Amino acid sequence: MKRFTNLQTDLLRTFVTVVDLRNFTETGVALGRTQPAISLQVKRLEELTGVQLLSHRGKKIELTADGQTLLGYAREILRLNDRAIANLQRAKLLGTLRIGLPIDYSIEYFQSIIVEFAHANPQVLLDIRCNRSSDLLASLHVDDLDMVIAITDVMPAPYVSLYWSEHPVWVCGRNYRIDPDSPIKLIAHPDGCFYRKRMIDALNADGRDWHVSFETPGISALQHAVVAGMGVTALTKKTLLPGMRILSPKEGFARLANVHVGLFYKHIKMSDAALKLIEQITHGVESFRSTTLTHRK
Template sequence: MRKFTNLQTDLLRTFVTVVDLRNYTDTGRLLGRTQPAVSLQIKRLEEVTGVRLISRMGKRIELTPDGQTLLGYAREILRLNDRAVANLQQSSYSGTLRIGLPVDYSIGYFQSIIAAFSRENPAVLLDVCCDRSPALLSALHTDALDLTIAVADSMPAPHVAVYWSERPVWACARDFKIDPATPLKLVAHPDGCFYRKRMIDALDAEGRDWHVSFESQGISALQRAVVDGMGVSALTRKTLQPGMRLLTASDGFPKLSKVYVGLFYKHVRMSEAALKLIEKITADVSHYRLPTRTRA
């Protein structure tokens, strides 16, 4: 007969909080336990799972590969636990949610999810910030945001709950003429954008000259510039617009590396209203793009 191992939610909550705060003392203070009690709970969880989850180097706390694997599952278990309790107790949803949306990735899609949530929960005040992904992740790290959708260069990444990958494609105006004798005109987000980096890395690898002819923070401005024939850009298929055409290897354009898109939050900071919105985003994303459960 199969032997079942049960993961206690209090142990998982301590584990996730330690990872989010990177500090045993702060975790104890937040959860109402002493620092030694937190250490014992982490040790108990490691005994139950049979693997080492956290390594400590002085004051630094790092996840082991097994810890990275468990973290995504732990976040999901806690989210379901807390949502179940809230629903059984018929909790009302109120307060303010600070949400980040990336200007460089399908902002309209996620904006519609959040707008629907707002209509269904009028007592919840929303503060939505649209910015570049690195700025959004920095704001989450400093607790200026409660949750954010963001594009990342690689996965797993800190505080990610679910993520999926997208492969950008080369796009230009339908009648755009490419002259191989001149530098390729690029339409791009400012330096630091993952799409921009993938274009430049691919062109540099082939020794091809390029020039950024149009630069903007917002996706709509880039889309307009491409349609107007200002140059070539890297977009996801869902951000392609009428009047554009794809450029492939047959046109002399190499395949671009994938980018990763994720839902990021710190579970320890989540209100019941935030958990409800996270549940809605997670459910809707499963129809939009098959998400990958995180390992970090």
């Protein structure tokens, strides 16, 4: 009979916290253990799994390929463990939950999930902030937000719980015509936007001239500028409006690289309320996504 290896949650919690904090001493402080105890727990987990999970480059701690694989399962196991305990103990969902939503993505869908959560849990105070993805992630890193949905350029990324890929497409107004003798008029978010970068990289690679003719931080103003015929932009198919048309490579607009959208949070700082909302978002993403969920972390 096959003997199963059981991964202890305390070892997994130590492993996830080390990955999040990238420091054994800080992990010990966060979990109430000494630095040697943290090192021993990581070593014990490596013995159980039979693989090296972390590597050291000087003082820098990095995940190995096997560590990256385990990290997704570890976060999910801990989330389920903590939710089970909270439900069994009938934990009250109290406190304030600070949530960041991106203005450069399909914000409406995630707003609806949060509204449903708010109605079911009126005792939880919500602090919802909408901003650029890069600014939201910066706020999460300094503990100014508890959880964030954001677009990023590279995956996996620090504190990501799950992520999926979206394929941006070139779009313009339904009756808009491209002048082959003039620079491409771009409608874009300000510098730092991943859609903007992909458009400019693609045009530069093809040696085409371009000019940002309309710049706005908000998705609504950008969408309406496209419909009004002020130029071209890149959007995901979820954010297309009536009156837009997709531009094809035959019209001179090369395929754009994918962007990555993720749910980010620091596991050791999650309250019962946050874990419940994370569970709802996780389930919601399954029906929302247009492409296969890339990874759980």
